[in-house]
Amino acid sequence: MLVNCSKIDGVGVVVVSAALTAATVDVFREELSSWQAAEPDVKNYVINLESVDFMDSAGLGTLIAVLKRISERGGDMKIANLQKKPRMVFEITRAYKVFEIYESVEDAIRGFD
Amino acid sequence: MIAVLNTSLTCKWAKQIGDTSWALLPVANRPLIDYWLETCTGMGIRSVHILLGEGAKEVEDYVRSGDRWNVVVEYVFSRSNETAVDYLKSISNYWKNGLLYFGGPFFMRRRQGFRPDGFKKLQTCCHKFGDVPYFIYGKNGEELSVLIGDCIERNRGLEEIHINPYVMGSIGDYFELNMKMVRAEFSRYVTAGFSGGDGSSLGYNVRTPPSSHLQAPILVGDDCRFGAMTTIGPNAVVANHVIIDAFSELTDCLILDDTYIGRNLEIRNKIVAGNRVIDPSDGTTIEITDSWLIAHNRQDMRTGDVVRYLILWCVALAIALVQVIPFCLLLPLIRISGTARFRKKQYHDPNTGNISLPVFIKQTDRKSVVYRVFRALSLDRFPRILLVLRGRMFLCGQPPMRHPEDDEIIKQLSHYYPGVFCYQDYNSDSDRLVDSLWYAHIRSLYEDLKILVKALVSRFLSAGRKTTMDEK
Numbered sequence: 001m002l003v004n005c006s007k008i009d010g011v012g013v014v015v016v017s018a019a020l021t022a023a024t025v026d027v028f029r030e031e032l033s034s035w036q037a038a039e040p041d042v043k044n045y046v047i048n049l050e051s052v053d054f055m056d057s058a059g060l061g062t063l064i065a066v067l068k069r070i071s072e073r074g075g076d077m078k079i080a081n082l083q084k085k086p087r088m089v090f091e092i093t094r095a096y097k098v099f100e101i102y103e104s105v106e107d108a109i110r111g112f113d
Numbered sequence: 114m115i116a117v118l119n120t121s122l123t124c125k126w127a128k129q130i131g132d133t134s135w136a137l138l139p140v141a142n143r144p145l146i147d148y149w150l151e152t153c154t155g156m157g158i159r160s161v162h163i164l165l166g167e168g169a170k171e172v173e174d175y176v177r178s179g180d181r182w183n184v185v186v187e188y189v190f191s192r193s194n195e196t197a198v199d200y201l202k203s204i205s206n207y208w209k210n211g212l213l214y215f216g217g218p219f220f221m222r223r224r225q226g227f228r229p230d231g232f233k234k235l236q237t238c239c240h241k242f243g244d245v246p247y248f249i250y251g252k253n254g255e256e257l258s259v260l261i262g263d264c265i266e267r268n269r270g271l272e273e274i275h276i277n278p279y280v281m282g283s284i285g286d287y288f289e290l291n292m293k294m295v296r297a298e299f300s301r302y303v304t305a306g307f308s309g310g311d312g313s314s315l316g317y318n319v320r321t322p323p324s325s326h327l328q329a330p331i332l333v334g335d336d337c338r339f340g341a342m343t344t345i346g347p348n349a350v351v352a353n354h355v356i357i358d359a360f361s362e363l364t365d366c367l368i369l370d371d372t373y374i375g376r377n378l379e380i381r382n383k384i385v386a387g388n389r390v391i392d393p394s395d396g397t398t399i400e401i402t403d404s405w406l407i408a409h410n411r412q413d414m415r416t417g418d419v420v421r422y423l424i425l426w427c428v429a430l431a432i433a434l435v436q437v438i439p440f441c442l443l444l445p446l447i448r449i450s451g452t453a454r455f456r457k458k459q460y461h462d463p464n465t466g467n468i469s470l471p472v473f474i475k476q477t478d479r480k481s482v483v484y485r486v487f488r489a490l491s492l493d494r495f496p497r498i499l500l501v502l503r504g505r506m507f508l509c510g511q512p513p514m515r516h517p518e519d520d521e522i523i524k525q526l527s528h529y530y531p532g533v534f535c536y537q538d539y540n541s542d543s544d545r546l547v548d549s550l551w552y553a554h555i556r557s558l559y560e561d562l563k564i565l566v567k568a569l570v571s572r573f574l575s576a577g578r579k580t581t582m583d584e585k
Contacts (some may be wrong), residue, residue, distance in 0.1 A: 021402075057403040085399045088390055093406070094379045 002027045005035040011109050012042040017051045020059025020086075036103060043075030046108040050081035055089050064098060077099075080108040114160075114252065115154045116184075117201065118146060121166025121191030122217045124247070126284040129398045130369065130386045134168025138287065139369065140317070141294040142334040142352050142392050144175060145579035148302065149215045150182040156232050157323050158213060159184055164191045164200060169554045174310075182284070190554075197246065201261050209254035219247040220270030220290060222277040223301045231274035238270020242280045288384055288393030291350045291367045293334045306335070306425055316353065328364075340376070356410055367393075373410040421558040425508045428565065429501040432491075440495045443487050452481040459514040463529045467516050468505065471496040489576040491533065491569055497533040507532040509568075511549040523547050528553040532561075538568035 002024055004015040014032060018024055036042070047063065049055075067077045078100045082090065090096045102108035119134035127135035153161055157303040161184045164362035165172060179186035197216050201208070219242070239260050250270060251257040271278045281287045287532070294302075297312070305314035314329030316337070321327060325339045330385040331346035339345060340359035349363045349538035352370045357363065360377040368374065369386040384391040387409035388401045401407040448455055462468035472473070475484070487493060500506045506513075510532025514523050523529065526549055536552065537543040552560070 054399070056401075057406055084392075084395075084397050088383075088392060088399050089401075090396065092378050092380055092383070092390060094377070 003031045005032070005039075007039065007042060008105075010042065010044070011112060012036075012039065012045040013043060013048060013105055013109075015048045015050070019054040020049075020052055020062065020064055021054065021056045022058035025058050025062040028059075029066075032066065043070070043073060044112050045070055045075065045077045046080050046102075046105055047103050048080050049075060049083060049086060052086055053083055055086040057093070058088075059086075060089060060093060062093055064095070067099065071075055075087070076112065078102055078108040079107045114156070114158050114213065114420075115207050116149075116156075116158045116161045116213040117164065117197075117215075118149050118161060119164040119167070119191070119197050119200075119214070119216035120146065121164045122197070123167065124218050124281075126281075126287070126396065127218065129284055129389070129391055129396055130384065131389065132168070134171050138218070139352055140220055140287075140290055141299040141332055141350065143303065144174065145218065145220065146176065148220065150176065150179070150184060152215075152221065152232070153184050155183045155229055156213060160207070161186045162204070162207075163188050164197070164216075165189065165554075166191045170556075173554075190551075198261060201249070205254075205258065205261075208257060211252040211254075212249060212257050214249035215247065216246060217242060217247040218281040218287070219280045220281065221248075221271065222279045222290075222293070222298065224275040224277060226275035227301070228275075235274050236270055240271060240278045242282065247280060248278060261338075278338050282389060284384070284396045286370065288367055292348055292365065293329050295348050295350045297330070299332055302333070324538055334370070337548045343509050354411065366437075371409055371411040373404075374407075375406045375409045378406065417558075421561065422578050424558060425561055426502065428562075429498050429508045433495065433498045433502060436490065436492055436495045436498070439490055440492045443483055443492060446483045447481075447487055449480060450483060451491075452478055452479070452484040453457050453487075453558070459516040460531065461516050461519065461523050461529065462505075463531070470500070470506075470513055485532070485576045490570050494533050501533060507561075509534045509564040510556075511535055511552050514545075519545075522549070526550065526553065528556075530556065530565075534565055534568040536564065539571035 002016065002018055004017065006013050016028065020028060070077045071111070076087060080102045081104060082101050090099070090101070102111055120134060124135040127138060130138065131237060137144040149341040150161070161179055163172065163176060163186055165188055173188060174379050176186055201212070201214065235250055237253065237256045237260060239246050242246040249260065250273065251260060279290060281290060303314060306317040307315040309329060313327065314331070315333045316335035318335055318404065319333055319337045321339045322341050324341045325343040325345065328344065328346035330350045331351070333345070333351045334353035334355070336354045337351055338356045340357060340361070342360045343357050344362040345351065345357065346364060348365045350367045351363070352368060354371050355368050355374070361374050361379070363374070363380045365382050366380045367384045368380070369384070372385050372387055374380065374385065382393070383409060385392055388407055389398055390401060390407060391398045400520045453473055453475045456474050457469040460468050460470045497506055498508070501508050507530045510530035512535045513531040514529070522545060525546060530553065536548045539546065
């Protein structure tokens with residue numbers, strides 16, 4: 001299981017447990033989509049990247065695609081616990097301008113208020 | 114007076130940037146050792162000893178004979194059990210008339226008051242970082258003997274002539290030095306191909322489209338290409354042969370040689386070296402695997418390497434063709450007699466980590482003519498020669514290192530070329546670590562052919578009597 005999804009205060013919290021790279025993005029997408037299908041009432045999401053120690057452009061592209069899909073459904077997506085190395089990828093690709101990044105899941109959930 | 118430049122000290126932080134020796138790391142787009150050699154020239158020193166360690170080949174390739182600086186260079190390999198002070202003591206006869214010593218990642222920052230003739234006023238001095246001396250200077254052999262013998266620190270020498278001795282103890286220090294250079298100081302060291310007079314310096318053959326925006330202070334090396342709508346600077350040091358693609362922004366950063374920066378990226382407060390991005394504040398390093406983002410824009414393999422590889426592959430093919438019939442005839446006889454057999458053992462592999470290599474091991478102590486002929490014709494190496502043809506080994510190189518027994522040796526080798534034939538085949542006194550380091554340093558087609566001929570002849574003449582360590 002690459003992703004572990006749960007619902008906290010009506011927000012979908014997605015815990016990713018390994019590096020997000022070209023080798024893992026398909027599994028990430030599939031597991032997230034199946035959970036989204038099972039929980040159609042959840043509109044807002046927090047992606048917890050605490051265990052993600054590396055991310056390549058495929059991982060980043062997938063996060064952007066997920067954000068786009070969630071936005072199309074009228075929801076929003078925030079990122080929590082971004083680690084140092086993926087943060088550097090976010091910085092050089094300017095992805096930090098696209099995502100709202102929080103230090104913890106709790107802060108991210110509060111961000112929806 | 115002589116100069117001793119010690120490049121053999123280890124510098125852990127420099128390894129984050131890549132395989133380049135720290136002595137060749139650029140400061141304001143010039144290798145550190147270039148400043149040292151320039152100082153030697155400025156002081157009128159002709160004789161320069163360069164102590165080599167890891168990265169010896171690159172240092173030697175860069176400095177060569179020293180002609181460019183009008184000095185005569187002598188290379189010395191540093192011994193692992195010898196400190197710089199030990200070495201200086203061992204050559205005390207050479208510095209009776211004076212010594213200039215540089216060791217470690219040390220830079221002489223010129224203050225505004227510095228004048229090139231200031232070195233003439235420099236008194237005997239020794240600057241240290243911890244217990245390690247990184248700068249020693251003296252004109253008098255007796256004073257120097259006392260200074261080196263007692264390892265006394267006298268730290269005011271350089272400061273008195275308006276030089277700030279700057280030791281790069283971390284990657285952050287290295288980045289900060291480059292930033293200090295680009296902000297204000299580089300004009301004291303670097304002559305620009307083009308200078309705007311506003312704190313910008315561009316090297317030769319730099320192509321910038323009208324839409325790219327260069328904001329001073331910046332320092333750009335030679336042979337660079339900037340794409341449309343790029344913003345470079347302020348405070349950007351861009352080294353040689355760098356390509357920056359369209360819409361990217363670079364500020365407060367250090368981009369090292371041969372780097373490609375992809376489209377629409379933002380590089381701030383970072384060091385980029387090839388495909389590595391380093392945060393100098395804490396040394397965090399990421400290797401970017403997406404070549405359209407950030408990449409090394411020059412192949413590591415040079416023409417000479419390709420030629421050597423092709424020639425040695427053809428030689429391996431010729432040996433294999435000569436050996437195949439005797440191998441097929443003699444191997445069944447050896448198997449029937451039970452004298453020896455091939456066994457697979459685990460070895461280190463430079464590409465995959467581990468590899469199983471066939472080792473020919475004698476089973477009994479009784480004499481066997483077939484066994485001797487088999488080894489004399491080097492047929493025991495035939496399976497490994499087939500691996501050379503498959504590109505898994507080198508025909509000549511370092512002895513393959515066992516896994517995990519030789520892990521410690523592997524850690525000390527920055528370049529590992531496991532070969533079918535090595536020095537050990539004709540020199541029984543061979544020290545595997547020392548010889549491996551030596552081989553990595555002088556690796557060439559000539560050296561490989563020398564090893565091959567000597568190994569084949571020695572094995573033939575000894576008729577299988579000698580057994581290498583792996584085969585015992």
